[in-house]
Amino acid sequence: MLIAKKNQNESNAIYASRYMCEVAPKYDLPDEGMPAGTAQRIILDELNLNGNPALNTASFVTIWMEPEADDLLQKTSNINFIDFHEYPTTLAIHQRVVNMTADILHAPREVAGGTSVSAMGTATVGSSEAIMLGLLAHKWSWKKKREAAGLDASRPNVIFGADVHSCWEKFALYFDVEQRVIPLRPGKYVIGPDDVEPLLDESTIAVGVVVGTTFTGQNDDFAGINELLIKVKAEQGWDIPMHVDGASGGFVMAFVNPEVAWDFRLEQVRSINVSNHKFGLVYPGMGSIIFRDQTCVPDDLIFKINYLGGEMLNYSLNFSRSASQVYLQYYNFLRLGRAGYTRIMTNIMSNAHYLEERLMALGRFDLLTDRNYLPVVVLKLKDDNAYTVFQICEVLRERGWAVPAYTLPPDAQDIAVMRVVVKENFSRDMAEMFSEDVERALKRLDVDQPNHRHPGKIKKHPIC
Secondary structure, eight states: OOOOOOOGGGGGGGGSSSGSSSOOOOSSSSOOOOOOOHHHHHHHHHHTOOGGGOOOOOOOOSOOOHHHHHHHHHHTTTSSSSOOOOOOOHHHHHHHHHHHHHTTTTSBBBBBBBBBOOOOEEEHHHHHHHHHHHHHHHHHHHHHHHTTTTOOOOOOOOEETTTTTTHHHOOOOTTTTTTEEEBBTBBOSSSSHHHHHHGTTEEEEEEEEBBOOOOOOOBBBHHHHHHHHHHHHHOOOOOOOOEETTTHHHHHHHHHTSOOOTTSSSSSEEEEEEETTTTTTTSSSSSEEEEEGGGGGGGEEEEEEOSSSSOOEEEOOOOOOOOHHHHHHHHHHHHHHHHHHHHHHHHHHHHHHHHHHHHHHTOOOOOOOTTTSSSSSEEEESSSSSOOHHHHHHHHHHOOOBBEEEEEEESSSOOOEEEOOOTTTTOOOHHHHHHHHHHHHHHHHHHHHHHHGGGGGOOOOOOO
């Protein structure tokens, strides 16, 4: 005879608990805690309202790594990156990552006279910190030279285009440096030597150039600007360094266009940042700053720290953080090698070209991107009288796609574009589905014509 037994664990079922009939704490720390599984479930349920990372074409950031990398992340997330005294192997792995990154960027191995020298660098929390560390070093180098010569060092300036990431403007504001920003204009969304030359003077600490701009995926004229700075050095005696922002395009250019000299092969390039958490194929957040050699960073900026057990050298804006991203980058370097990175970047670029061709075949868009250097597709409508790129993106969101639409920086602020970033996980199949969804969105908006129905309600949109 079967006897029904009461489930002894019934009271432990998550959705049978009292916590599911209470609003989750949002402002005050609760007096009592709750079971671990319940706390986890509340958070996971709320995260269901997030978008799907696989359909996020707005971000350059890596969202997929191999299971072995996921396991490595889980096993190392509790190791403090900054504590090299207690974790000496972390220091060794970090130096290997710096060495390999410097190799990718063609940092010189020796200087005139045969003296052995190595590049200097560090992992950072993304490219924002990396850029600020690079520009800080250039500011202090400029300041020390000026003071040694008995010259005024109170009004430094930095030159860059309006196509830069916002962290450039943050640096200028936070560290009291005059920013000389070169505006964009319709049909010209990057900067060149003719734009830079009128702004140069003896107080210029650096010129910033971008490899793969956030807005259009194009490259500044790094070769032309390098030649200009060499000429200025010869004629004026101003040895002005160039900082290359390779956050988005650095890893792609290195493997897809290895013949193009944009890195330390250019004489005036003294520092380069890359975002490992973008096309370095590592989870967020990790960037790197690499200097041509040790002379690029004044000793005054290097802190000697002894309160973690032994003396350590430190150049950073952040301090304690997990070392796991550094391990993940080393994992990728070992796992993929130059050949593996080349194959992946070639696939990414091929899928970006395919998507571009599919979308351009619709006949509705003008293309702003240069298809050779970065796997992004940036489009503007040929005719936005009936609807805008913002409304196209809103329709695509109904299908789960996260696609940014935005206006370009001054003086091209009247141009509205939409951008698709093609990452490692964006397959040919996904490119086909995306282009079909764009075509459906256009047909729907052709019928709806929201701008014609609500002409008084058309408004400017910020970046989404």
